[in-house]
Amino acid sequence: MSESRFADLLERVMGLSAASIGPGAIERAVDARRRETGLRDGDAYWALLQASSAEVQQLIEAVVVPETWFFRNPQAFRAMERDVLGPRLRADPQAGARLLSLPCSTGEEAYTMAMALMESGIEPHSFSIEAVDISQHAIDMARAGCYGRNSFRGHELAFRDRYFDARPHGWAVRDEVRAPVRFAQGNIFAPGFMAQAGVFDVIFCRNMLIYFDIPRQKQAIAVLRRLLAPDGTLFVGHSEAGLMREEGFVSAGMAMAFAFRRAPEAAALRAPAGPTATVVPPPRASLRAPVAKRPAALRVIERVRPTRPETTRSIAKTLDLAALRRMADDGRVEEAERGAQTYIRENGASPDALLLLGLISDAAGQGKAAAHYYRKVLYLDPGNVEALGHLALLLRREGDHAGARLIDERMRRQDGRRN
Template identity: 45%
Template sequence: MSLLRTIEEATGLVLTEADLARALRELFPHDAAARAAHAPAPGTPAFDALLDLLVVPESWMYRDPAVFEEALRFVRARLAARPDARLRILSLPCAGGEEPYSMAMSLMRAGVDPRRCRIDAFDLSHAAIARARSGRYTRNAFRGTDLAFRERHFTHADGQWTVNADVRAYVRFAQANLFDLDAASIDAAALAGRYDVVFCRNLLIYFDEDATRRAAAVLSALLADDGLLLSGYAEAPALCRNGFTSQGSRQVFALRKEGNAPAAAPAPAARPPARPAPPAPLPTAPAAAPVRARATPQDQLAQARRHADAGRMAEAETLCRGLLARQPDLADAWFLLGAIDEAAGRTRAAERCWRRCTYLDPQHYEALCSLALLHEQLGDAVRGASFRRRAAQAYERRGGPA
């Protein structure tokens, strides 16, 4: 079995030969023969060292603040409804500890005692867990303009900030592979249904469809039936295809188990479509309103969206094609035309439109997500995973939810 396949079976990570070659060069910088011949076995120190080089966790404190507010609302409501309860939160993957420590600071701010709500934080990377346990961070872990929490909860010395003991009291770290927590072992380890809240963000973007199904099954087993799963922006659709449904605000990908009553959290929202919707339409104008003589391209595009939202696909397509004939470099028009083609069952035409969109705008998040889902449905898991990674990167560059 190839080393790439061994890594995929052990971890679910879908990697390229280039990814592996880079990591092997770092692991054996002065020994080309070892790089060519070495295939470390799972469970060995060499294999763990290789995974640490392949998994490059990057995060920061309060990454996507709305996620922590959603989790905190859920926790407070649950504690109010169950005065004697002791809640558990899972952060997986936890990278260098930024996510669980952010949640711990949120709990502290709300006056939640660590004896009433504990956080388990797991990551595949031994190096990431070591960094999390040390609790020491550089400037890169603190982004944005509101850093008052850093002064309250960290001690600064020698160019680093160390998390204070009262925050640490909420969190327990451990190295773990999600797929070692399979459905059989969860029962044996008494973890089934243990967690009221599970953070699982920016993990499935590295998985193919089969690994995603396996991961969703494990997450479902770990999460309480009325618990809350907080997923990443590029992976929520995949989880909604594998046993979860959406709830919460549009800015937060908050999920629950499909078929279970909504958890004690904010009122559930309607389940989103499998594909990202086009940008929100402008206020609806009368259906028959013609395009004004001096309408701008954006006005025409907005009218095409209104037609599409109302199900008038022929009118929307006519407007899109006419607009693109005059101005072929409008990325959003190509995206909308792709959505129209897909709705009509013209899969390959939709793909061509979305590819044209990403050629004009390589950071077009909605088009990248649509291409990821399309290729997964066509059975091309590797290409789908590649587009999901690009979507995640585009999302980070634009700074998260609008």
């Protein structure tokens, strides 16, 4: 059963690169399906696959990796609300917004998009979320909307009390969160995929491109480009960020959110600068806007990242903190983390390096460590609006509303001083 014909078929139909799911995974899936269908050998199962698209779908179900959970990389949802849709929908709730979760797997990502917007007071009727995945099984589970422990990871689970009802076998998502979300089965490589869907203001396409080889990644990105509104924002997984840059997207400048925009829009925003300068478009204005107020030095990166691999030590020495931060935004998170630690060892505690470590911990769902770093920043730089903003959001997510209000108050005082 080690024949490559099964792997070739899966590559052709769904873009799966056999190497991405580990040696033997396709072979095991084929063997399981062959036994399930009661067929004697690989040739008989191959013949069935040629004759039955339903069986092809069953084989797909057996090889997909549906790993997902609520608020996976919370920075992305926060940035989507704070820097992209929140300001717009609060200013004009009638403006509406269209969001896409592709792939949505069992639905956690799409429901999280809804919760993130609702958390900031946006009414569910002012946005809609399409959620698509190749796995019919995953879509059925998403529609059922009842989740076990594995979907709730980390310690910041206060949202579960607000948006779910406890059931004997898990937690059922409440109707108000379901209302704006619509699930559909779909394969990004199917001819005419979402041809009538129009464009989306926000697309989450996280942790799918990593399963494709390079030509298929390019093909999938072309589909995403078509589905993304000209001023839309595309969120990818952290290991996919470098790829987006290679494909001509530009960072939307949202720390650790791995958010991108289409290049032409960014080109229009590009300020006249030296040949190697890159300007990250600043986030749009927001009510909380901690990022919008970040020092200009963190927005304008004056050196491009090196093309040659370098040791962490030399990176910390030769690149400034803004470059380390950019590296983290590009998905080179571990390198950036080591770089920030080296920077602190060599230069002493620095608010910007500590803030970066806070953002990295926050993105990894390590709320306690993130809060520790944010507080260290505030010890050294009590008016640091970015640390204040992120700490307030973190406390709110943990259900510490009194603590969050105190930080909000500090932030307002800080704003008063600035204006």
